[in-house]
Amino acid sequence: MRYLILSIGLLFIALGCKKDKVFSGPTPYELDIPSHFPTMIIPDDNPMTVEGVELGRRLFYDKRLSGDNSQACATCHLPSAGFSDPEQFSTGIDGIQGDRNSMALINLGWNTSFFWDGRSKTLEEQIIEPVVNPIEMHEEWKDVIDKLSGDQRYQEMFGQAFMTKTIDSLNAAKAMAQFIRTLISSDSKFDVMYRYEYNFELSPEEEAIYQTITPSEWAGYDLFKSLNGADCFHCHNGPLMQVHKFSNNGLDATFTDLGRGLVTGNPNDNGKFKVPTLRNIAYTAPYMHDGRFQTLDEVIDHYSFGVVMSPTIDPNMEFASQGGVQLDAFERDLLKQFLMTLTDDNFVNNPNFQEPQ
Amino acid sequence: MVNVRNISLLALAAVVLISCKKKEEEPCDPVPEGQLKVSVQPMYGAQNLYLDSTYTTTEGYDVQFTSIKFYMENARNGSSQLIDAGLFDYGERGTLLFESEGAHENFTSFNANLGVHESINHNDPAAFPSESVLNIQNSNDMYWGWNPGFIFVKVEARVDTIQDANALFDHNVVFHIGKDENFKTLTFSDINWTDIGGAHEFQLKLEMDKFLQNGSSVIDLKNEFTSHSGAGQEVLSDKVISNFRDALSPL
Numbered sequence: 251m252r253y254l255i256l257s258i259g260l261l262f263i264a265l266g267c268k269k270d271k272v273f274s275g276p277t278p279y280e281l282d283i284p285s286h287f288p289t290m291i292i293p294d295d296n297p298m299t300v301e302g303v304e305l306g307r308r309l310f311y312d313k314r315l316s317g318d319n320s321q322a323c324a325t326c327h328l329p330s331a332g333f334s335d336p337e338q339f340s341t342g343i344d345g346i347q348g349d350r351n352s353m354a355l356i357n358l359g360w361n362t363s364f365f366w367d368g369r370s371k372t373l374e375e376q377i378i379e380p381v382v383n384p385i386e387m388h389e390e391w392k393d394v395i396d397k398l399s400g401d402q403r404y405q406e407m408f409g410q411a412f413m414t415k416t417i418d419s420l421n422a423a424k425a426m427a428q429f430i431r432t433l434i435s436s437d438s439k440f441d442v443m444y445r446y447e448y449n450f451e452l453s454p455e456e457e458a459i460y461q462t463i464t465p466s467e468w469a470g471y472d473l474f475k476s477l478n479g480a481d482c483f484h485c486h487n488g489p490l491m492q493v494h495k496f497s498n499n500g501l502d503a504t505f506t507d508l509g510r511g512l513v514t515g516n517p518n519d520n521g522k523f524k525v526p527t528l529r530n531i532a533y534t535a536p537y538m539h540d541g542r543f544q545t546l547d548e549v550i551d552h553y554s555f556g557v558v559m560s561p562t563i564d565p566n567m568e569f570a571s572q573g574g575v576q577l578d579a580f581e582r583d584l585l586k587q588f589l590m591t592l593t594d595d596n597f598v599n600n601p602n603f604q605e606p607q
Numbered sequence: 608m609v610n611v612r613n614i615s616l617l618a619l620a621a622v623v624l625i626s627c628k629k630k631e632e633e634p635c636d637p638v639p640e641g642q643l644k645v646s647v648q649p650m651y652g653a654q655n656l657y658l659d660s661t662y663t664t665t666e667g668y669d670v671q672f673t674s675i676k677f678y679m680e681n682a683r684n685g686s687s688q689l690i691d692a693g694l695f696d697y698g699e700r701g702t703l704l705f706e707s708e709g710a711h712e713n714f715t716s717f718n719a720n721l722g723v724h725e726s727i728n729h730n731d732p733a734a735f736p737s738e739s740v741l742n743i744q745n746s747n748d749m750y751w752g753w754n755p756g757f758i759f760v761k762v763e764a765r766v767d768t769i770q771d772a773n774a775l776f777d778h779n780v781v782f783h784i785g786k787d788e789n790f791k792t793l794t795f796s797d798i799n800w801t802d803i804g805g806a807h808e809f810q811l812k813l814e815m816d817k818f819l820q821n822g823s824s825v826i827d828l829k830n831e832f833t834s835h836s837g838a839g840q841e842v843l844s845d846k847v848i849s850n851f852r853d854a855l856s857p858l
Contacts, residue, residue: 289737
């Protein structure tokens with residue numbers, strides 16, 4: 251009998267030894283990627299976690315990241331403006347204005363370059379810069395770390411997110427990158443149009459939205475995609491409504507801002523800027539890298555008859571020599587109606603994206 | 608009886624020890640067949656071609672190519688597939704067309720598609736595996752919504768057709784070819800794979816001068832500078848992709 255008991259005991263030990271150790275750490279965050287979107291590639295060294303996203307959100311809204319504790323990332327990337335700035339140029343803590351419009355933070359998890367000139371290749375890298383930029387938040391990261399390290403809540407949150415008591419800029423950037431990767435906009439009327447176009451099965455809610463799409467919106471979409479219409483699709487394509495490239499879209503004959511050329515040093519890149527998404531464009535005025543256009547009408551007018559030639563103009567601006575695509579007033583209105591379908595109110599008002607209490 | 612019990616106990620203890628022993632390393636994967644690399648060197652005449660550099664056509668036009676891209680799909684020799692799809696993007700990826708695993712001896716010749724077969728050309732572009740060059744994250748501007756489907760061949764350039772002292776490039780060249788009827792096939796025979804140290808490479812050349820003047824099939828950039836494979840552009844579209852196909856050959 252005692253051998254039997256001993257044997258059973260040993261058997262339990264054997265089975266127990268086979269079991270893997272349980273790892274207790276941050277909770278994996280499951281991104282809700284829409285089925286008509288591509289997979290988002292997450293960096294191996296910065297997996298998404300619930301704790302990381304929450305920490306990133308808090309940092310994004312924390313004004314202690316700036317030199318005088320007056321500005322947060324959200325100061326120039328307002329949720330109500332599609333995480334961009336309604337001002338043409340944002341003003342830093344020293345009252346100095348930048349010379350480029352604040353970019354919208356929408357679906358950046360799929361982007362492969364950041365800033366208008368693409369000087370950063372990762373979100374984590376991009377996030378580091380505005381803090382130390384003298385015309386923006388004008389702060390040293392070591393001072394930010396000092397401020398955050400004195401906050402018991404941050405100590406706990408960094409510990410939970412990264413399993414370390416040490417607060418540093420790399421983990422701060424990682425956390426904010428995680429938060430920004432959650433800023434997914436996929437709930438617009440356009441999404442229903444796109445899903446219908448690609449034969450996705452529409453949910454009852456989507457079916458109801460589909461019934462509200464007007465003939466003018468469909469006609470605007472056709473114009474948007476038409477080679478001899480608005481011809482927008484060369485640069486604004488797919489579910490993200492952008493292609494990943496730099497383009498000179500015929501704003502100027504000579505350049506006061508070299509854009510991509512400043513980064514590459516290649517004169518063939520002068521006057522080129524990152525192609526932005528058109529999602530939530532109704533919220534993200536003003537437009538262009540320098541915010542020169544205040545309204546969508548001005549933007550459509552530019553592409554219709556305001557395009558100017560220059561040595562590096564995008565070859566896809568095929569009607570540049572004629573000044574643009576020559577849309578008439580009726581067509582311009584149709585196109586605008588389509589652009590309004592890119593509005594995603596649920597994105598702008600998503601409580602998970604707002605300032606934490 | 609005691610001996611039997613002891614033996615049983617020892618046997619069980621051995622099982623315990625084996626179970627508790629650190630997990631042995633996974634057996635090694637089979638020896639890889641080898642890395643295969645296919646590259647494409649754009650050329651103009653006898654020289655390597657560089658984007659944004661100026662070349663002169665037989666008509667005397669100055670031309671600067673700004674983008675050269677194409678899809679090669681389903682490269683295979685019989686039942687052996689070399690790659691499902693490769694994307695050449697001279698501006699972003701240099702001369703690399705694709706890399707794959709395989710035994711180069713199995714690909715002394717292969718067939719491939721220039722473009723994307725209609726059986727998958729119109730699929731949801733986000734549904735391809737994320738590592739596939741057909742996934743819209745990777746196809747990027749090689750996918751278009753109006754068709755919809757993939758652009759098979761993209762050549763963009765600017766050209767100066769006015770022969771004067773003014774070096775102004777007077778118009779842009781945009782060839783975006785990619786409807787099902789433009790689909791072409793490629794055949795490469797007697798391939799010599801070059802050992803490049805741990806891998807084998809097959810190099811193609813893309814003769815852009817031949818692309819513009821392929822025997823009697825001439826693309827006159829002064830008059831033939833735009834095609835999106837749309838209605839009314841069928842003849843030029845076919846000429847563009849046919850010339851492009853013929854411009855590809857082993858280096």
